[in-house]
Amino acid sequence: MVFFIPCYIDQFYPGVGIATLELLKKLGCNVEFPLNQTCCGQPMANSGFARLSDGCDKNFVKNFTGYDYIVGPSGSCVLHIKDHLHDDGNKKAADRIRSTIYELTEFIVDVLKIDNIEASFPYKVGLHNSCHGQRGLGLSSMSERVLPLFSKPEQLLKKVKSIELLKPERNDECCGFGGTFSVFEEAVSVRMGQDRIKQHTANNVDYITGVDVSCLMHIEGILRRQGSKIKTIHIAEILNAGGAL
Amino acid sequence: MKDHATLAKEFIKDSPRTDWHDETLWFVRHKRDKAAHSLPEWEQLREWASQIKNHALSNLDSYLEEFEKKALENGAVVHWAADAEEHNQIIHKIIKENGISRIVKSKSMLTEECHLNHYLEAKGIEVVDTDLGERIVQFRKEPPSHIVLPAIHLKKMDVSETFHEHLHTEKGNNDPKYLTHAARLHLREKFIAAELAITGVNFAVAETGGVVVCTNEGNADMGTHAAKIHIASMGFEKLIPKAEHLAVFLRLLARSATGQPITTYSSHFHKPKPGQQLHIVIVDNGRSRILGKPDFKNSLKCIRCAACFNTCPVYRRSGGYSYHASVAGPIGSILNPNFDSKAFADLPFASSLCGSCSNVCPVKIDIHDQLWKWRQEITRQGHVAVAKKVGLKGMAFVLARPGLYRFGGKMLRWVLKTMPFMINNRLNPWYKQREMPSPPKQSFRDWYLKNQKR
Numbered sequence: 001m002v003f004f005i006p007c008y009i010d011q012f013y014p015g016v017g018i019a020t021l022e023l024l025k026k027l028g029c030n031v032e033f034p035l036n037q038t039c040c041g042q043p044m045a046n047s048g049f050a051r052l053s054d055g056c057d058k059n060f061v062k063n064f065t066g067y068d069y070i071v072g073p074s075g076s077c078v079l080h081i082k083d084h085l086h087d088d089g090n091k092k093a094a095d096r097i098r099s100t101i102y103e104l105t106e107f108i109v110d111v112l113k114i115d116n117i118e119a120s121f122p123y124k125v126g127l128h129n130s131c132h133g134q135r136g137l138g139l140s141s142m143s144e145r146v147l148p149l150f151s152k153p154e155q156l157l158k159k160v161k162s163i164e165l166l167k168p169e170r171n172d173e174c175c176g177f178g179g180t181f182s183v184f185e186e187a188v189s190v191r192m193g194q195d196r197i198k199q200h201t202a203n204n205v206d207y208i209t210g211v212d213v214s215c216l217m218h219i220e221g222i223l224r225r226q227g228s229k230i231k232t233i234h235i236a237e238i239l240n241a242g243g244a245l
Numbered sequence: 246m247k248d249h250a251t252l253a254k255e256f257i258k259d260s261p262r263t264d265w266h267d268e269t270l271w272f273v274r275h276k277r278d279k280a281a282h283s284l285p286e287w288e289q290l291r292e293w294a295s296q297i298k299n300h301a302l303s304n305l306d307s308y309l310e311e312f313e314k315k316a317l318e319n320g321a322v323v324h325w326a327a328d329a330e331e332h333n334q335i336i337h338k339i340i341k342e343n344g345i346s347r348i349v350k351s352k353s354m355l356t357e358e359c360h361l362n363h364y365l366e367a368k369g370i371e372v373v374d375t376d377l378g379e380r381i382v383q384f385r386k387e388p389p390s391h392i393v394l395p396a397i398h399l400k401k402m403d404v405s406e407t408f409h410e411h412l413h414t415e416k417g418n419n420d421p422k423y424l425t426h427a428a429r430l431h432l433r434e435k436f437i438a439a440e441l442a443i444t445g446v447n448f449a450v451a452e453t454g455g456v457v458v459c460t461n462e463g464n465a466d467m468g469t470h471a472a473k474i475h476i477a478s479m480g481f482e483k484l485i486p487k488a489e490h491l492a493v494f495l496r497l498l499a500r501s502a503t504g505q506p507i508t509t510y511s512s513h514f515h516k517p518k519p520g521q522q523l524h525i526v527i528v529d530n531g532r533s534r535i536l537g538k539p540d541f542k543n544s545l546k547c548i549r550c551a552a553c554f555n556t557c558p559v560y561r562r563s564g565g566y567s568y569h570a571s572v573a574g575p576i577g578s579i580l581n582p583n584f585d586s587k588a589f590a591d592l593p594f595a596s597s598l599c600g601s602c603s604n605v606c607p608v609k610i611d612i613h614d615q616l617w618k619w620r621q622e623i624t625r626q627g628h629v630a631v632a633k634k635v636g637l638k639g640m641a642f643v644l645a646r647p648g649l650y651r652f653g654g655k656m657l658r659w660v661l662k663t664m665p666f667m668i669n670n671r672l673n674p675w676y677k678q679r680e681m682p683s684p685p686k687q688s689f690r691d692w693y694l695k696n697q698k699r
Contacts, residue, residue: 007644010689011654012682017689021697033693036647043644046598048620048629049637055645135600143278144556144604146287170271174558178597184633185595186674187254191263191562192597193679221679 004072007039019236034063042080070101075133120161120242126200130212168199177218248591253563267561274555276504295609298546308451315454319516329359351465352376353445375464390565393551442468446479455515459508482545497607501550546608553602575602590628593619658684
């Protein structure tokens with residue numbers, strides 16, 4: 001299998017990449033990392049310029065052709081690839097990538113079918129359900145729908161020793177990141193983030209975790225500005241924490 | 246004109262009021278959830294509703310003819326309006342020909358869309374809105390801020406002040422019961438005196454030629470019972486094939502809108518009472534244009550329940566007026582660009598694309614996908630700031646070139662570390678209320694090359 005590290009994780013959150021890599025290896029995967037990967041193209045596409053992301057798409061196809069599985073620690077980027085990756089000169093390869101790319105927790109639960117996580121994390125943790133992972137990829141049931149309850153990220157976190165998992169009052173409300181929305185609609189974006197934080201703070205959590213670094217980056221930015229003690233941590237870092245290597 | 250981001254920023258300045266607005270609408274969303282979860286067949290109902298609407302929209306030509314034929318047989322007069330102007334002219338003509346001056350109107354988003362009140366006011370004709378919320382905003386000369394709860398942006402003290410001014414209620418008496426009673430007395434006089442009643446239409450049934458109007462206050466019925474003329478205005482997408490299909494829609498509508506099992510009044514109008522005239526105005530006003538766009542066609546399935554408003558985290562924190570349109574919220578953000586893609590170019594961007602709107606929609610409109618598609622359409626038409634376009638072009642150029650991307654990333658981290666003021670300044674909207682991520686000393690790729698690559 002092959003490992004997809006979204007651009008902003010590569011540049012700003014190498015720790016998330018390292019944790020994901022170590023975790024996948026622990027779980028018995030033979031992981032490769034294509035060295036010329038960059039971005040999935042989502043920032044352009046969500047801003048209304050999907051037509052400008054051809055170069056990113058081509059580069060993505062070039063880097064990720066020929067593998068059984070592609071796994072990335074970001075629900076949003078994975079969803080973008082699934083929904084929008086195209087390469088007119090290499091249609092077959094692009095289609096295959098779209099159907100073989102997985103977000104990390106869905107890969108562990110659905111493909112590896114791993115039931116046992118050797119990790120321990122003795123803290124109070126609030127799980128932020130990132131919208132693109134949840135509503136887009138279907139990583140968990142959604143409060144709006146009348147369907148059976150489940151949650152792949154929660155299922156994995158519950159295996160972690162000593163963790164205390166706490167749900168905020170509005171379990172699956174958006175944090176307000178929304179890509180370029182966070183900049184062009186700064187006031188609403190920040191307000192949404194502050195409100196999310198308020199509900200996690202009410203639970204007295206030590207950490208807020210999630211499957212998407214982008215939401216966490218936004219939440220972290222607000223937390224640090226507020227001088228809060230709450231920290232953000234990607235789910236891979238928890239699933240990889242403290243267990244026997 | 247100010248755009249959504251600017252208007253939203255102004256709304257949020259009043260922090261306690263923003264909290265209150267958010268919590269009030271979240272409460273409605275919560276009631277909707279409880280109502281939906283009480284029906285195990287909820288998802289099946291949504292699927293049926295969606296399929297019925299899709300079918301009706303795909304066969305509109307024949308259903309419209311069938312509806313008109315039946316309505317005429319029933320004794321109604323059927324009018325066809327190509328646009329808002331024609332809709333308003335038709336109604337004005339009926340008013341003039343019958344020499345009428347006292348008019349009541351129950352809630353109708355179509356007449357808002359057509360700006361009927363303004364049109365008639367300019368001709369010296371007053372229309373009294375009889376829905377309580379509508380009447381409140383009408384007194385205040387404001388448009389509705391929500392399609393189901395028109396005065397949801399107001400608190401009871403605001404209403405008290407307005408009623409004191411217009412209905413001479415006690416100053417400072419904020420008791421909802423007292424205020425509602427005053428409104429009731431005031432409206433009752435209007436109902437009794439009304440010569441003509443205008444209503445909207447929630448559903449028009451092709452096989453019967455009848456229309457269904459849903460209210461909680463009974464104000465549509467009060468108006469139409471007393472007046473000698475009833476005008477029902479409807480967009481052509483209100484059509485459903487059969488009366489039995491109401492069994493699906495009436496169960497979904499109120500549960501989605503307010504969490505009630507059904508609206509208090511679901512009134513079926515088929516034929517005029519003896520001595521009464523029943524006019525039905527069927528309006529296009531841009532709808533056939535949407536019908537011709539495969540990407541956006543299914544927005545016409547909308548039954549105006551406003552569930553997408555109540556669930557939208559952006560709407561709840563920016564208020565109805567930030568959408569500067571007669572229909573706000575997520576559904577407004579995909580309907581309004583169809584009328585004018587330049588004037589409403591900002592609306593498809595007023596969303597984090599969280600997808601909650603599509604999930605609550607009782608007729609399964611893919612609202613958040615259409616927001617994404619409208620974004621592509623709007624930039625293609627050139628309704629985008631030059632700086633944004635140039636910035637994204639530059640970004641696309643860099644991200645398509647691995648070497649340049651790595652160089653750029655390194656530079657960015659270096660600047661953040663050595664000259665943070667270059668990025669952490671007031672020109673950077675991110676930094677206004679958030680910290681930038683702290684720059685690590687190496688990228689993941691750098692680490693990988695050092696530690697893993699053999």
